[in-house]
Amino acid sequence: MQSLPHLAVCRSNKSPWVCLTCSSVHCGRYVNGHAKKHYEDAQVPLTNHKKSEKQDKAQHTVCMDCSSYSTYCYRCDDFVVNDTKLGLVQKVREHLQNLENSAFTADRHRKRKLLENSTLNSKLLKVNGSTTAICATGLRNLGNTCFMNAILQSLSNIEQFCCYFKELPAVELRNGKTAGRRTYHTRSQGDNNVSLVEEFRKTLCALWQGSQTAFSPESLFYVVWKIMPNFRGYQQQDAHEFMRYLLDHLHLELQGGFNGVSRSAILQENSTLSASNKCCINGASTVVTAIFGGILQNEVNCLICGTESRKFDPFLDLSLDIPSQFRSKRSKNQENGPVCSLRDCLRSFTDLEELDETELYMCHKCKKKQKSTKKFWIQKLPKVLCLHLKRFHWTAYLRNKVDTYVEFPLRGLDMKCYLLEPENSGPESCLYDLAAVVVHHGSGVGSGHYTAYATHEGRWFHFNDSTVTLTDEETVVKAKAYILFYVERQARAGSDKL
Numbered sequence: 001m002q003s004l005p006h007l008a009v010c011r012s013n014k015s016p017w018v019c020l021t022c023s024s025v026h027c028g029r030y031v032n033g034h035a036k037k038h039y040e041d042a043q044v045p046l047t048n049h050k051k052s053e054k055q056d057k058a059q060h061t062v063c064m065d066c067s068s069y070s071t072y073c074y075r076c077d078d079f080v081v082n083d084t085k086l087g088l089v090q091k092v093r094e095h096l097q098n099l100e101n102s103a104f105t106a107d108r109h110r111k112r113k114l115l116e117n118s119t120l121n122s123k124l125l126k127v128n129g130s131t132t133a134i135c136a137t138g139l140r141n142l143g144n145t146c147f148m149n150a151i152l153q154s155l156s157n158i159e160q161f162c163c164y165f166k167e168l169p170a171v172e173l174r175n176g177k178t179a180g181r182r183t184y185h186t187r188s189q190g191d192n193n194v195s196l197v198e199e200f201r202k203t204l205c206a207l208w209q210g211s212q213t214a215f216s217p218e219s220l221f222y223v224v225w226k227i228m229p230n231f232r233g234y235q236q237q238d239a240h241e242f243m244r245y246l247l248d249h250l251h252l253e254l255q256g257g258f259n260g261v262s263r264s265a266i267l268q269e270n271s272t273l274s275a276s277n278k279c280c281i282n283g284a285s286t287v288v289t290a291i292f293g294g295i296l297q298n299e300v301n302c303l304i305c306g307t308e309s310r311k312f313d314p315f316l317d318l319s320l321d322i323p324s325q326f327r328s329k330r331s332k333n334q335e336n337g338p339v340c341s342l343r344d345c346l347r348s349f350t351d352l353e354e355l356d357e358t359e360l361y362m363c364h365k366c367k368k369k370q371k372s373t374k375k376f377w378i379q380k381l382p383k384v385l386c387l388h389l390k391r392f393h394w395t396a397y398l399r400n401k402v403d404t405y406v407e408f409p410l411r412g413l414d415m416k417c418y419l420l421e422p423e424n425s426g427p428e429s430c431l432y433d434l435a436a437v438v439v440h441h442g443s444g445v446g447s448g449h450y451t452a453y454a455t456h457e458g459r460w461f462h463f464n465d466s467t468v469t470l471t472d473e474e475t476v477v478k479a480k481a482y483i484l485f486y487v488e489r490q491a492r493a494g495s496d497k498l
Contacts, residue, residue: 156204166204
C-alpha cells in the first residue's frame, strides 16, 4: 500500500478507517458508518451457502483507525491487539505514521510560509511586540467523546489545578524493547499499570505546548473505560456526570502513593495549597478538594415543632436549577419578561423552600416525618467555584433540555451574600472571575455536541474537539452555559460585581 486513496463513499475527513483486507478507506462507524457498511456488504455473498476457509479470510472484518492507529474487528465488535506472524498490521501502522509525519512536515512548512507573509489576523497575535501563532492544542474526537474533550480543555485552563499535575513526576509504565514506543490499548487488556492520574497528567502536558494541532487522548479514554464502566462505548455522555466521576477518581487515586512518595506529602509541599484551604471529601485531602472543595450548611426546620437540624456537606460543584418562570424563554433577545441570570439560579438554590410530600423530614423531637423547610448556606467557598446549570430534567418518560439563556458575568461574581458568615470574609475573597464554560449544543443529553470556551493568558479560545480558535468576550457571554468554572480572584484594587 503506497498511499491511502480518498474516502470511498463520502467526503468526510473525520475518523478515516482503512480496511486491512482491500485497503479501501471509509469514514469510521462513529461518523457516517461507511466502514461498517463495507464490512456488512462483504458478508452478503456468504449468507446463502457454506463459508469456506478461503472465503472466511476475505470478509473485510478488520480495519485500522488512520488517526489513532488502533485496530478494530467488526466480527468481534472490539479493538484488538493481535498481529500476524509477519507483523503485517504493525507494518501498515508504521506506513500510516510515516504518511502522517510527512504530511505534518509539509503542513508545518506551509504554515511557516503563511506566517512569514501574512498580516495580523485571528490566528496571529501580538505578544510583547512580536507576532506569534496560537499554541493551543485540540483533542481528537474518538467517537462521541466531545463530552470528555470539553471537560479536559476546561480543566487544562484552570492554572493552579493543571500545574499541579504537570509538575508531578512521570511514571514509566514501559521498559525493555517497548520503551519509548507508542502502545495500542484495547478493552481486552488487563488492569495492570492503569493510572488515571498518569494519563491525565500526560494529556495536560500535551496541551498548550504548541507541537501539534490536535492530540489523541486515546490512552486516557482507555483508562476511563477500565475504571468508569458507565462511560464504556461510544455513545454520547453527560459532560457534568463525566466531570464528577473524573474528579472523584482522581481524588481517590491521589490518596495513594506515587513513585514511593506520598501524594499527600507532595501536596503539602505546594505552598499555594495550604492546610487552611483544604476540604476533605472521602478521606485525606488532595489537590482536587483543595481546589474545588467547598462546604455547604444544610438547615432543615420542622414546621410542626420548630426543631432545627443542621449538617455540613462538602461539595466539588453546585448544581443549580433554572427557575421555572424562565424555562419557556429560548433566547437572550426575547422580550417576554426579564432575562434569567446566574444570580436568579443561585438565589433559587439558596432561598428557603418548603419540602414537598415526597421529602418529609424525620423530626427527632416529633419522632415521625413532618413537613419542613430547607435552606442552604455556603459555609466555605472553594478556590474554583464550579456551577452546573441543570438543563436536563425528566418529564414523564423523557429527559428534556431546558434551553433557556442564562446571563453570567465574566468578571466579579460576588458570592458574599450566599455565605453563612460573610462578615468573616475579606473584601476580595468572595469575588470570582470566569475561567471556562462548557456548552451543550442540541436537544438531548444523549445527543448533541459539547464545546468549551476558556481563557488562557488573557485571551479567550473556543475548543471544538480538534479545532481551536480565538474568540472574543462578546461571543463567550452569548453562550448557553452548561457548566461554569469561576476562579477565586486574587486580592487586587478595584472590582466588578455581579
